Amino acid sequence: MNEHDIRYVLSLSLEEAAFGCEKITKIKTGEVCSSCEGSGRSSTLDSTICPKCHGIGQIYQSYPISVHIPAGVKDGYQLHVNTKDQAGLRGEVLEELDVIVSIRAHKVxxxxxxxxxxxxxxxxxxxxxxxxxxxxxxxxxxxxxxxxxxxxxxxxxxxxxxxxxxxxxxxxxxxxxxxxxxxxxxxxxxxxxxxxxxxxxxxxxxxxxxxxx
Ligand SMILES: [Zn+2]
Structure with a gap:
């Protein structure tokens, strides 16, 4: 999968969209399991499932990322977020991602x-x-x-x-x-x-x- 095909939907209140904010959101990402190298099995000779990834072949982790929302964004607004400088992130997939703003309906x-x-x-x-x-x-x-x-x-x-x-x-x-x-x-x-x-x-x-x- 192309990394630029990954879209994260960020849910905002009307106030957050209106006045802008710094939003911390968690993104979930899969990395190839280091134990089985993605096969999902314990070894090439063995058909038992890998205990580390439970046979999935990938390890899923979520990372917090910080997204700057400018004041006045509308529903469906797209941001390109560069996460290279954000602490705690690793893996090439995470360096750049697109975030789509979704504004929740307001009560009044x-x-x-x-x-x-x-x-x-x-x-x-x-x-x-x-x-x-x-x-x-x-x-x-x-x-x-x-x-x-x-x-x-x-x-x-x-x-x-x-x-x-x-x-x-x-x-x-x-x-x-x-x-x-x-x-x-x-x-x-x-x-x-x-x-x-x-x-x-x-x-x-x-x-x-x-x-x-
Ligand atoms: Zn594994």
């Missing part, structure tokens, strides 16, 4: 190029009255002011809160997508309040709001 953020999409749930009181909320980003939280009358699907753009561009200066943005959540269970008092609200909202008013967007 979705990536779109260098932008990050975050879906933020709002209760309908917050959506109707407006609110000031803390929004999580890839690095800490930022304050976002939601204006009164905010509808589901509305997008707010947090400039420069996305992923750094790999090949040029600057960063993507974070897009905050609003989702207004209808309550599924109401307390007695909440129900009473909503019923009062329902009486005060005329059908015409609802229609007017609808046509405005």
């Amino acid at each position: 953020f979705q990536r779109s190029d260098d932008d990050v999409i975050y879906e933020m749930p709002l209760n309908f009181a917050q959506a109707a009255l407006g609110a000031e909320l803390m929004v999580p980003t890839l690095k800490g939280s930022v304050k976002l002011r939601i204006p009164p009358g905010t509808q589901t699907g509305r997008l707010f753009r947090l400039k420069g809160k996305g992923i750094p561009h790999l090949d040029r200066r600057g960063k993507g943005d974070q897009l905050v997508k609003i989702r207004v959540v209808t309550p599924t269970s109401l307390g007695e008092h909440q129900r009473w309040l909503l019923e009062r609200l329902a009486k005060s909202l005329s059908q015409a008013e609802l229609g007017e709001r609808k046509s405005r967007r």
Whole structure:
């Protein structure tokens, strides 16, 4: 097998891919068994299996290698890693290898190029009255002011809160997508309040709001 055919897949979190990191990963490699010289047998006359490699003919070992990940890499990004200078490595097969980046799905953020999409749930009181909320980003939280009358699907753009561009200066943005959540269970008092609200909202008013967007 050609050494350059060997591909290692390196799994990264979205944060690691976004901001870059030094990643220590273990690669597994096979070397010809020194005891049986790859035959897998104890001797050429004997059919008993080699006790050192258990008949496989190769000894498998894993080595740690250090991989530098630049900020802003995308899923499928390929790195050529030269391991010559890395301590503890031996064997020609290991001197150079290709590493392919695989980015794990994030629990709350979705990536779109260098932008990050975050879906933020709002209760309908917050959506109707407006609110000031803390929004999580890839690095800490930022304050976002939601204006009164905010509808589901509305997008707010947090400039420069996305992923750094790999090949040029600057960063993507974070897009905050609003989702207004209808309550599924109401307390007695909440129900009473909503019923009062329902009486005060005329059908015409609802229609007017609808046509405005
Ligand atoms: Zn052997």
